Each structure stands twice: as C-alpha cells, then as structure tokens.
Amino acid sequence: MSYLDFDTIAAIATPVGRGGIGIIRVSGQQAVSIAMTFFRSASGVTRPKSHRVYYGTFEDGKGVPLDEVILFYMKGPKSYTAEDCVEIQSHASPVVMRQILDLLIEAGARLAEPGEFTKRAYLNGRINLSQAEAVIDLINARTTTSHEMAISMVKGELGETIAGLRESLKQITVTLEAILDFPDDVDEEIQAETIRGQLAATVAPSLVALIENFDQSDIFRHGIRVVIAGPPNSGKSSLLNRLSGQDRAIVTNVPGTTRDLIDEFIHIDGIAFQVTDTAGIRTTDDPVEKIGIERTLSRIEASDLVLYLVDGSHDVEGEVLSQIRDYVGSRQCLVLVNKADLSPGGAADALKTEGIEHLVVSVKTGEGMDAVKEAVVARILARLPEDRSALVPNRRQVALVRKALNNVENAVEGIDSHLSFDAISIDIRSAMDLMGEILGEEVPVDILDEIFSNFCIGK
Numbered sequence: 517m518s519y520l521d522f523d524t525i526a527a528i529a530t531p532v533g534r535g536g537i538g539i540i541r542v543s544g545q546q547a548v549s550i551a552m553t554f555f556r557s558a559s560g561v562t563r564p565k566s567h568r569v570y571y572g573t574f575e576d577g578k579g580v581p582l583d584e585v586i587l588f589y590m591k592g593p594k595s596y597t598a599e600d601c602v603e604i605q606s607h608a609s610p611v612v613m614r615q616i617l618d619l620l621i622e623a624g625a626r627l628a629e630p631g632e633f634t635k636r637a638y639l640n641g642r643i644n645l646s647q648a649e650a651v652i653d654l655i656n657a658r659t660t661t662s663h664e665m666a667i668s669m670v671k672g673e674l675g676e677t678i679a680g681l682r683e684s685l686k687q688i689t690v691t692l693e694a695i696l697d698f699p700d701d702v703d704e705e706i707q708a709e710t711i712r713g714q715l716a717a718t719v720a721p722s723l724v725a726l727i728e729n730f731d732q733s734d735i736f737r738h739g740i741r742v743v744i745a746g747p748p749n750s751g752k753s754s755l756l757n758r759l760s761g762q763d764r765a766i767v768t769n770v771p772g773t774t775r776d777l778i779d780e781f782i783h784i785d786g787i788a789f790q791v792t793d794t795a796g797i798r799t800t801d802d803p804v805e806k807i808g809i810e811r812t813l814s815r816i817e818a819s820d821l822v823l824y825l826v827d828g829s830h831d832v833e834g835e836v837l838s839q840i841r842d843y844v845g846s847r848q849c850l851v852l853v854n855k856a857d858l859s860p861g862g863a864a865d866a867l868k869t870e871g872i873e874h875l876v877v878s879v880k881t882g883e884g885m886d887a888v889k890e891a892v893v894a895r896i897l898a899r900l901p902e903d904r905s906a907l908v909p910n911r912r913q914v915a916l917v918r919k920a921l922n923n924v925e926n927a928v929e930g931i932d933s934h935l936s937f938d939a940i941s942i943d944i945r946s947a948m949d950l951m952g953e954i955l956g957e958e959v960p961v962d963i964l965d966e967i968f969s970n971f972c973i974g975k
C-alpha cells in the first residue's frame with residue numbers, strides 16, 4: 517500500500533485551550549485542494565508551492581473571514597507523514613480552531629485518529645516502528661533523562677542496532693542453508709564453530725545489553741521509589757514537605773501523626789522520584805497506627821531507596837539502631853540525623869560508634885538538604901549505565917528482544933549438543949523475525965493499533 521491509497525486526514529495538532537498560536541494539520545492527497553477551499557491568500561496565490569508559507573484569511577463557506585492565518589505546505593514525500601501536508605496556523609482560540617477543522621472535514625477530510633499522522637509516517641516508510649514509538653515517549657517524557665532516551669530513539673539509533681543484528685542473523689542463515697544444500701562441500705565442524713562464535717560472542721551480548729539497559733532505566737519511567745521511614749516524630753512528614761516544596765503532609769509534635777502513606781512526585785536533576793511519607797515505626801496498641809506501620813513496612817520492601825530519619829536531639833533506641841543496621845545491610849538506605857538546629861542528643865554518636873554512615877540535617881532550617889539531594893541522586897546514578905544515551909528499548913521491544921535471546925541461546929546449545937543444522941536454523945530464523953517485528957515489518961494489525969492509540973489526536 518502506498519501513501520496514494522490513503523484518504524486525507526485532519527486534526528488540531530496543538531493543545532486545546534487559549535494560547536498564542538494553534539496549528540491544524542491536514543495530510544493526504546487532497547490536502548491542498550481541501551485547505552485552499554477556504555483559504556484566501558493576501559497576495560492572491562491559489563496554488564501554493566512546497567515548503568513556503570502564505571499569509572491570508574481562513575473563510576467560512578460564505579466568504580466571511582474566521583481568522584487571519586498562515587498556511588504552510590509541505591509536498592510529499594518531503595513532509596512529516598511523507599504525504600502532502602498542509603498546516604493552518606491560526607490564533608489559538610478553541611472556537612476558531614474547531615470551526616476551521618469542521619470546515620476542512622466538510623470539504624472532504626476525515627478527522628484523524630490518535631497518532632495517525634505518525635502512523636502514516638511509519639506506513640509510508642519514512643520512519644520505522646521504533647522511531648514512531650519513540651515519538652510518543654518523547655511527548656510523554658516527564659524528565660530530561662527520559663527525554664534523552666526518547667530523542668536517541670527518534671533519531672533511529674535503536675533501529676540501526678536491531679537492523680544490524682538482523683543482518684548478522686541473516687548471514688548465519690545463509691551459511692546454514694549453504695551447508696544444508698551442499699553438505700559435501702563444507703567442513704561442518706568448522707562452520708558450526710564459526711556460527712557458534714558469532715552467536716555467542718556478538719549477537720547474544722548485544723541482545724543482553726539491550727535487556728540490561730531496559731532493566732536499569734526502567735526506574736526512570738515510573739519514577740524512583742523513595743520511602744521516608746523512621747521512628748515517630750523524627751521529622752519524616754516535614755522532610756516530605758521540604759522536598760516537594762509543598763505543605764503536603766500534616767506536621768505536629770504529637771508522635772504518631774502520620775497514619776497513611778502519602779505520595780508526592782518530585783524532580784531532582786532531571787530524575788523523577790516518587791517520595792512516600794510513612795507512619796513512624798514503633799510498637800503500638802492503636803489498631804489504626806498498626807495498619808499504618810504495616811503499610812510502611814511493605815512499602816519499604818517495594819522501594820528503590822529508603823531515607824531513614826532519626827531525631828538527632830535525642831538518643832536512638834536499641835531497637836531503632838538494629839533496624840537501621842538491617843536496612844543499611846540489606847538495601848539502598850540513606851540514614852539522616854535530623855534537627856541539627858537543636859542541641860545534639862546521642863543519636864549521631866551512637867551511629868558513629870556503630871560505624872553507620874549518616875548525614876546530619878535540619879529539615880526545619882534546610883541545613884544539609886543539598887547534600888541529601890546529591891546523595892540520593894548519586895545512589896541512583898550508581899545503578900545506571902554510564903552512558904546515559906545508551907539504547908533503551910521500550911516494553912514491547914524488550915519482550916521481543918528477550919524472546920530472540922532465548923532463540924539464540926537455544927541455537928548455541930543446539931550446536932554444542934550437535935543438533936541438526938535444520939533445527940538450529942529454525943531458532944535463528946525466528947530470532948531474525950523478531951528483529952523484524954521490532955522494526956515494524958511484521959507487526960500484527962491489532963498491535964499496531966494499540967501502539968498508535970497511545971498517541972494524542974493530531975500527532
């Protein structure tokens with residue numbers, strides 16, 4: 517199917533609401549004739565030239581101007597969709613834009629589905645599927661880090677790697693077929709060794725690297741889960757408020773104030789964190805507080821990092837100390853000694869004696885808070901690949917990469933256990949097909965629809 521077979525679509529491409537300028541986009545063979553039905557150029561132009569902008573008015577069916585607009589024409593295939601594209605730039609009044617869109621539809625355009633412009637760029641062969649998927653990640657990126665990941669994909673670097681892997685697998689298949697066709701002409705032992713080498717030393721490690729990049733960067737997508745924990749009254753809710761810059765959680769000097777989990781999303785250095793304030797951990801008979809403490813403990817289990825806060829103006833109880841020892845030994849945990857503005861109790865000394873590293877802070881005055889943020893980021897970055905622009909597949913793609921790795925490992929085992937070349941060839945072929953599916957060459961229609969339905973209308 518070529519782009520000539522598609523109908524002409526139109527949509528508002530900019531967010532709905534009042535603003536400076538809004539864009540209505542039209543794509544397809546009839547884009548120019550449909551747009552020119554209502555556009556009156558100030559200089560009298562009736563046939564716009566490609567990659568030129570024209571100033572004029574957009575008129576309703578009766579010749580009454582709706583708005584002064586700019587019309588921009590990109591002739592296919594040199595356009596976003598690789599089809600003829602016309603953009604009408606109007607004032608961003610929802611009323612005006614809606615009327616322009618309605619008129620375009622009256623003139624023969626169809627309202628575009630979510631993601632349909634990008635889908636056409638893909639169907640018309642301008643971009644591959646992983647690039648199209650990256651466009652949506654780019655739009656949805658909430659942090660500079662997830663934006664970096666998406667932009668490298670829009671550029672198509674992941675696609676190049678996958679295409680390279682597929683090419684290697686194809687070479688191997690060709691070799692295998694030659695062996696099958698002319699079994700007498702080749703030394704099977706030597707060929708099998710060569711193929712094994714390629715699979716184990718090149719193809720498999722590349723697939724493993726993609727999976728590792730996904731696993732390591734996955735926390736960037738949903739936000740890193742930080743739990744603030746510690747005994748009652750140590751200043752946990754105050755810390756949540758300080759980090760989020762909002763008066764989010766209730767703070768009182770009554771121990772046991774916080775009962776439920778309180779979540780806030782914050783950004784530090786372009787990284788998204790989900791910070792959770794929790795009920796102070798202590799032995800209690802209060803049934804409500806008990807449930808709160810159970811929730812604290814299970815949230816700690818699911819966290820990426822614990823900020824364990826103690827009150828520095830007091831001593832630390834033995835029970836608390838042993839809990840800190842447990843946490844520090846078994847997970848990512850940063851110990852904070854709070855209330856540095858008050859005269860010190862024994863907490864910091866007790867931790868020092870135990871050899872437990874900690875930061876001294878005052879949530880109230882803000883003292884030491886920059887060091888806390890730095891330490892949090894350092895702990896997280898330590899778990900990530902050095903190369904922040906490393907190629908990161910998305911969830912759909914990594915599932916296919918995992919399957920392909922499985923095939924490749926089967927093939928290697930097959931060679932080791934002297935399986936027939938026929939059997940090995942089946943695994944290699946299926947790995948090859950999976951690479952094609954990542955690039956979008958053999959994707960079932962329902963999966964395609966699902967991918968593009970995650971876009972917004974006009975993209």
Ligand SMILES: Nc1nc2c(c(=O)[nH]1)N(C=O)[C@@H](CNc1ccc(C(=O)N[C@@H](CCC(=O)O)C(=O)O)cc1)CN2
Binds near residue numbers: 539590594595596642
């Ligand atoms: N007004 C406007 N701004 C926009 C877009 C758009 O479609 N319209 N974009 C989209 O949403 C993004 C830019 N992306 C684009 C990607 C490719 C092409 C394009 O025409 N590609 C052709 C020709 C390239 C060339 O002239 O060398 C090609 O790749 O063949 C245009 C925009 C962001 N800003």
Ligand SMILES: Nc1nc2c(ncn2[C@@H]2O[C@H](COP(=O)(O)OP(=O)(O)OP(=O)(O)O)[C@@H](O)[C@H]2O)c(=O)[nH]1
Binds near residue numbers: 749753754772796878
């Ligand atoms: N002087 C001083 N007081 C603080 C500091 N941080 C918190 N506080 C006070 O300590 C008390 C307890 O603070 P919260 O933030 O409610 O403590 P919490 O750990 O959430 O307490 P629970 O919810 O009961 O577990 C409040 O009176 C705060 O104003 C600090 O850095 N210095």
Ligand SMILES: [Mg+2]
Binds near residue numbers: 752767
């Ligand atoms: Mg609290």
